[in-house]
Amino acid sequence: MAPPNPSYCQNVKDLKEMLLSISKRGKNVLKISEFKARIQDLWRALLTENFLFSFKNTLEIAAYSKLEEMYGKWTWSLRSHLIQEENKQYNIINNSTDVTSNLTRSMIEKSVLPKYNETRKEIETYFKGEDAELLTQWKTNFANRFETIKEDLVIDTYKKCTDLIEQKSALNSVDQNRSRYEDQLMKKCKDLASKLNTTDVKDVQLEKEFDTMWEESMDEVKNSVLAPKILNFRIEVQNILQKEFQIENGISTNVEKMFHNESREIQRNGIWDWLPFSRYQEQTNIFKKITEDAENAANVVIKHIENRKLGYNENNIHEVIKCVQETVDSCCEHNAKLKLTNTNRLDLAICILTNAEWKFQKIHDDFQRANDPLIYFSSKKEEYFNSFKIRCKGATNTTIFADTLCSKLKAAMHQAVCDQASLYIVDKMKSECQAFNGNRSRLQNYILIHLAEKEMFEEFNEYIQKPQQYFVKYITERVEEYCSAKENNKINKILKSCLELQKKLVVNVIADATTAVQTNKGDASSWLDEFSKRLDHKFNFPRHGLVIADYKDINDIAYLTDELTKAMETMVTQLNTQYSTASLRDLEHVRNKPHDMLCEQMSGCWAQCPFCDSLCTNTILNHAEDHCTPIHRPQAVTGWSWHETNFFCTDICTSLVASDILYVLPDGKIMPYKDYRTIGREHASWSITPDLTVQPYWKWFVCRFKSDLEEFYNLQFKGSGAIPDGWTKITKDEAIADLHKK
Structure with missing residues (x-):
């Protein structure tokens, strides 16, 4: 027992008076709750006997966690903007008649600059806000991180666009052959329709005549196409x-x-x-x-x-x-x-x-x-038949033109709807799903909660052995779960909402194109030029794919607009019906799928603790700071044992580095765990802070799956590796509740 300190009471009185005098003079005085938190931090640091390196400030941790959450929102704002820019450039490239492009990286950078500057202002404002004094220490670091993210996103967007240009160039001959087949098929449809137009033919007979012509045409296509290469x-x-x-x-x-x-x-x-x-x-x-x-x-x-x-x-x-x-x-x-x-x-x-x-x-x-023309034309058969049928029914050239145009516009609108819906799903999930509206650390906690709720060793083991693979699996499952929720049919509502927006866009473009052509007294060809130009970056709708040589006599643009409006209403009705039974599979063809975008947004560093394999939770892949994670594990989770025994090591990294326990290196050398940074390059890059708090989650896991771990690693929880008695009292609910607090 320590000897009595005669000055103790006087020292306490002096401390009290000093604190009260500071509170009277200062403006930025700690609240009672904040003062309590700092005293707890001080006490924890003293317990670890490593004060300089172990003093954690709870208030700083809370501020940093909120900053990481905001950083996720800022980066998503920039990422989603560049995804929309990517969609725009894809449409421009596809709509161009040239297989090359003058697109440069600086053009991508210029397009993102307004959004980047706007977000930078938001960041500046945030760092001048409520926790300015605490945040200032991270300001430069986060500014650099944001600049790095911007550069990476620009490079990635430019690379995707150049890949499309390469793809377009490589498939140019395929597209030319397909266009030639389309021209031949359209001519045959017109000739057959002209032949049957003079007779009173029923729909059954029309279908029979069309099928005969179609089969003959497909045989010709099949004979002209080389057999596909067999992959060995x-x-x-x-x-x-x-x-x-x-x-x-x-x-x-x-x-x-x-x-x-x-x-x-x-x-x-x-x-x-x-x-x-x-x-x-x-x-x-x-x-x-x-x-x-x-x-x-x-x-x-x-x-x-x-x-x-x-x-x-x-x-x-x-x-x-x-x-x-x-x-x-x-x-x-x-x-x-x-x-x-x-x-x-x-x-x-x-x-x-x-x-x-x-x-x-x-x-x-x-x-x-x-790229198989037979598969392509098989998907277009109904479209060709409908066009053929209205020709046989004596429709005017204007009606046929409107119907043909809407048939081609339908695919373009569907693609635009799906691209927009995919982004919208990620936006909604980031705002509505707790796992995705914070930082990497929060997502990590929700993955652990998910694993605990499933309570299956196979799932845990997949996460432990292949964390990056499980990360993708978890996000993919959550996206599927969100979109397939039967109680509110989210995917159906999202698609229909996006369709309505795209419909309004096209209606406005039709009106603008009509006004421009009527002013200049143009014909259908000039109207189509104007319409395609105004849709250029909004839809994948190439003007050169629309040949209307037979419709040059269409001069009544007002009538054309009326017919086109009717045809478009039919088209939108068809798409609405299609979306009524839609699922996430309907978005499989989009370039940026919801789960891919979420994985990229929530990704970051994949370094693992050299002792327990816990993932670093930094949001930057090659970050300059030390690796760190808020939750370390008992070493038994990854199969560590005590030297020259078959007994598990149940100690946790954060307690080992606060102790005098020795670590046996692979070459036989021995050193204290607390000096782990001197072991080598991998260990030196990790910040493992001494922490004597409970951290119940992995302790519960070890107790729950004790026999599974022993069988998998062929080790035992005996002797120096015996499970502490206190661990067995931890319940699953307590383990999950602790994660919810973090």
Whole structure:
């Protein structure tokens, strides 16, 4: 017991008088609740016996959390603006007759500048607001982060546009052939309609005559088209890997073994000799890190190949191999003792490529379907028949023109509606769904809450072993859940609302085009020129795809407008009926799908704690600050054990770094956990703050899935790895409630 301090009462009295005198003089005086929070921070820092590095300010944490939330809103405002700019540029490129484009990156930057400046002003205002004194320390950092995000978004938008230009150039011959087939088919429809127009033919006979003509035309198209190339992915993988890795024999056997390995994972037998450590957990962590990084890098490359919509070719395999090699080089750079042979790299490349086989097959099949004229015309048969039928019924050229125009406008309007709806869904989810209206840390908590509610070890294990994959899975499921809610038919309402907006836009364009042409006493051709020009960046509606040589005699623009208005009402009714039974699948064809946009917006750093694998929650991928996470885990969650035992380690990083417990490095050296930053580059980049608070979530998880963890890792919760008694009293509700507080 400490000796009595005779000055204690006097010191307390002096402190009280000092605080009261400061409160009388100062303007920015802490409230009682704020003062209490700071005293608690001070006490927590003293308990950790590492005051300088452990003093957390609760008020600062709250201010920073709110700042991160606002930052998410600012970046989404900028991202959504650039997505709309991307849609605009896509329409301009598609509507152009030139396969090249004068689009430059500076043009994209110029288009986003007003929105960027507007948002920067909002940021400046926020930093001058209520918590200005606390926020000032992060002002420069967040300004730089926002500038980085802007640059990244501009580069990404420009790249997508240049990909479209490349796609348009590559498919130019396909489009020309399709236009030629359309002209021939339209001529046959007109000739047949002229022949039947003089007789009283019933609808049944019209349909029969049309079907006969259609089948003959499709046979002609089929005979003129080359048979689609059959993809033999495995043979191509073998040949390319053999050249890339300069291996003469045995590669085909390795590839076939991997393709027939249902788990599609590299077998551990014989692979560990290329890892520098003998201890199982270090081997597992390194192997998992390399494989996951390579898989993630390959998936990004494959996603880009898919978005280009140019189909599959052998260069795609080279792209994947290159990214795998670069990922392995990066891993070796971060760990000087890690040396991979050519054979090791080959095994990893085979694993990645065999896992990707179905993706490349889908890319190949999707491209064949998208550019198969038979499939294209099959989707247009009803449109051609309706046009043919009204010709046979003696419709005027003006009526036929209006009907033909609306048939083509329908697809363009549907695309515009879906693009707008996709953005609208993300906007609504970010405002209505708690998981997405905050920062990465909040999303992380809601993922953990979701896992606890499902209470399935397989789900937890997928999240622990492949967090980035589960992140995408969670967001995708939430989008599907939001859109398929039966009680309010959200997707139907959203599509119909967007359709109404697009309808008003087209009605205004029709009126403006009509006014302009009537003033200049133009004909249908000049009206169409004016109409297409005014729709240029709003719809994918190329003027050169509309040939109206037979309608040059249409001069009554007022009558044309009336007929077009009637045809458009019919078209809108058809789309409304279609949207009444719509689902999220109806948005599969859009370039920016809701779940993809949310994943990109909520993404960030994917670094994992070197001790417990918890994810860094920073919103920037390559951020300059230290990695950090608000919730660390017991090391048992990722299979750590005490040195030379089969007992789990149940300690948590944040308590270990506040203790004198020693850490045994892979090379046998021993050092205190509190000096973890000196271990190496990966450890030095992490800020693991000593924290002796309860953090109940993962403690509940360990108790709930004790037997599952023992079976999965082949370790035991005994001896030095026994589960503390207090953990067993934590309930699931308490674990979830703690996450809701954060």
